[in-house]
Amino acid sequence: MLELADILDARVRVAETARRTPLDYSHTFSAMTDAKVHLKQETFQRTGSFKIRGATNRIETLSDAEKEAGVVTASAGNHAQGVALAATKSGVDAKIVMPENAPISKIKATRDYGATVVLDGEDYNEAQAKAHEIEETEGRTYVHAFDDEKVMAGQGTIGLEIVEDLPEVETVVVPIGGGGLISGIATAVKEQKPDARVVGVQAEGASSVATSLEKGEIHTLDSVDTIADGIATRNVGTDPFDVIEKHVDEVVTVSDSEIAVAVTHLLERAKTLVEGAGAVPLAALLSGAIDYDEDEIIVPVLSGGNIDMNTLTTVIMRGLVETGRYVKIRTVLKDRPGALGDLLGVISREKANIYGIQHDRTSRDIAMNAAEVEVDIETRGHDHVEELLAALREDGFDVEVLV
Missing domain, CATH: 3.30.70.260 (ACT domain)
Structure with missing residues (x-):
């Protein structure tokens, strides 16, 4: 299972490409929630999301032969960009399979970072199946978006930064799609501050983890439907699930309407553009999905800002409707x-x-x-x-x- 030592090892490799992102106290959201809210701004990360961290750690640990053969992966967008940039910086050829309905902005950005993009499948799981076909036929190394301990360790460097910048943190709120992000952050936080709470948040239209925890085994959804495309996975990964069972205190869900309100508030009050997946931690706070004490020190991880402009228009209008x-x-x-x-x-x-x-x-x-x-x-x-x-x-x- 992933350990703190793995994340500490990853920090040096990740620092070559990724930025240390701000942890900003929000007077606005603290007043709205009666908590002390500090926003972890992965929206300011290179490629616009946290994914560059895990991708960099995975690619930097490939053997010379693996680097020569190239890599392949599947992604709804953010992991694609992270792998593309990390591979390009290391001189590794990358081929990325994205769902056919992936946001145009993310497809273009992935190509601009130097990867070959293949569009295949209706969602992440179908794109992943195609990527594994390419892995077999072309001899490339598959870089999993979340079910990989090197990827998880890279994402965990966010947890190191949170604890270093805010040692008094009491609760960290993290989005969950496949589970790579929360497993890395939870390991980094819990192994340094066992009393700190880690809460995961899923979109209602892609909420497999709570059921998985109840059953004690991974539950796979038949389909997903949410504006938070970055966490629209049918199931959590095997390695992340083990860590979630051990280190995550609670998993809650939020609706698309609640996500839209959070995106709108972040734009208007924090002047920060966040995609649906990145807004779910704040949506959970604002909607009351999470119980907490007054003045509790809470860090919502805003995991990314790569929202398609057409989607943004719809989200803003929904947010305006929901707020009257x-x-x-x-x-x-x-x-x-x-x-x-x-x-x-x-x-x-x-x-x-x-x-x-x-x-x-x-x-x-x-x-x-x-x-x-x-x-x-x-x-x-x-x-x-x-x-x-x-x-x-x-x-x-x-x-x-x-x-």
Whole structure:
């Protein structure tokens, strides 16, 4: 099983390529949670995520013959970029298999770091099967995204940094996909501070670990569905699972809506762009998924910031809806002069801002002398939304909330 000595050995190799990332105290999130929240900013890491650490440690420990033959791996995006850069820096040829629906930004970045990209499969597990085919036919070394002790040790260097920078840390909150990150961090933290708590967080749409812990064996999901593509794996790795059973105190889940709120808050309040997988630790804190004491010293690990721009647009809109900052309504007006003006007058009176209006007289679902109107509105919170809806209904408008 992975030990602290393995992580200490990895530190020297990892330092050749990876950065030591900031651990920043957040006044905003401390106030929002009544805890003392310090954000571990792996979003500022080279390649935009923690994955460069494990990839570097694995590639630097290859034999000369293995380096000559090249490496292959499967990844939804972040591990791909880490392997690509680490391999390029070591003069090793890398071939990366990514799911066909992987974010375009991550595909492009992986190619830009010097790897050959093969798109195959609907998710990580199918891409992995293709990568193992390439391993066999081309004689390359497979660099696993998480189920590899050298990779786990590299990720564990984050835990070393947390304990060194914040010796008084009480709880570390870490995303879980395949388990490589949390197994490395948990080993580094627990073997230095046994009383510290390590909490894992999964997305509801990819939550295999809690069931695995209950069963005492690895449970594999039939499919995954979450905006947190970086942790969208059907199962945890064998080696990471052993460490999770030993060192991780609790595993919780968060919804996509809760993840979207966390991403939005990080953008607006911390000026930090974090992908869905990287936001799940903060989502767990903000949503109340984790129990903690007042003023508890907590470190959410923001594991990466490589979010696709199209995905980001959707996530921000979901976050605004969930926080009462955006609402879309539908109503039917009499098709007469001034009817639309009456509706907009109420919205204006209630100090709401209109993003857009769709006006349709042709719908078969309404009377011939009516018009269907949809209005996108900027609001100032849930209370403001309720006040606006009440004012519209009081003025005789039959309003349906669409979003």
